[in-house]
Amino acid sequence: MASLPTKVTQTLDCKQRAVRAVRFNADGNYCMTCGSDKSVKLWNPHNGLPLKTYVGHGYDVFDAKSSVDNAHLCSCGADKQIILWDVATGQILRKFRGSIDACVYAWDCRSRKNAPVQALNEAKDSVSSIQISDTEILTGSVDKYIRRYDVRNGKMTADCIGQPVTSINFTKDGQCTLVSSLDGKLRLLDKDTGELLGEYTGHQNTQYVIDNCLNEKDTHVISGSEDGKIYFWDLIEGSITTTDKAGPGAVHSISFHPLESCMLSASETQVHVWREPSYQTES
CATH class of the missing domain: 2.40.10 (Thrombin, subunit H)
Structure with missing residues (x-):
């Protein structure tokens, strides 16, 4: 910890x-x-x-x-x-x-044309979250599905979560997806098979779009919460490791540093920068 x-x-x-x-x-x-x-x-x-x-x-x-x-x-x-x-x-x-609808659009920034080069319109309700890797587009929707598009072969795979999806992320190793939904749960899924690998509960997320992420080593799952806290779970055990009060209202946005133990959080008008307890601020 x-x-x-x-x-x-x-x-x-x-x-x-x-x-x-x-x-x-x-x-x-x-x-x-x-x-x-x-x-x-x-x-x-x-x-x-x-x-x-x-x-x-x-x-x-x-x-x-x-x-x-x-x-x-x-x-x-x-x-x-x-x-x-x-x-x-x-x-x-x-x-x-x-x-602001159920479509995901892709543009070619090198082209002078303003029309999208592709529209991904499989979702039946609003698309709430999107992540992009080198070869894949991952979307989460209020229609309770996450969809993964492989841009190399044009293949789309969909997994039903059973609850409106609010936030999605790839793990750093690219093997799994982390999904937040409005039933107050985070789910870790095998990216290729859709198998449920873990569930993480204890935070509050029933009303708003609340971000999730993983730390730089893929050892902990992290989420904001409507109770003004940030929650950390052990990825393997699924148990809450620690919680931290981060704002007067819902902590809706978080972002983790790609290489270091450093995190950003936003709640209402406040943005905090977080480090490990031993970190010494540079003078």
Whole structure:
């Protein structure tokens, strides 16, 4: 438990009203916060310094993701726009028109065309979560299914969870999927067979979209909760290892560093940076 990030080392003063999401960039050196003030902000979370603000959305920004080389970031919002940004200059490179429905759209950012090159429309209700690996697209939907699309062969596989899905993730080794749903459970599934490998309970998740993730070593399952706490479970045993109070309201967004024991959490207007208890803040 000593290696888990249970100590708050920074609190980011976002000034974005409600923070909708917080995400590490690809290498974990920076992070993005998405606000209900229509902005995306880039931070150095390790010293708490804001670096740049990106303004272009018409309504709340729901989420953001950095490119693998960290040169670009992509954000989506309640205005149904997907914006591709140049990280260094803050300029808008492309805008795509999306939707808030049961479809997943894919665009070619190298093309001048704004129309999507593909639409994945198998879901019967809203798509609540999406993750992308090198060769696969994983989606979770309120229709109680997760769907995995292999872009190499065009094959789609679906697994019924039995409850509305709120968050999905690949494990770091790419062999399993972690699924959160509105019955207050997380489920670990074998990615290829859909076999249930583990269940994790004890947190509260019956109303909101609550993020899940795994730590950098795939040894612990982590989730936010509607009771303002962050929960850690042992991946193999399924038992709660520890909980930490993280906010005045639901902890809806969490993000784990790709290589280190470091985590971000968002609750209402607060964003915390977490480290292991022995970590010494740099002066």
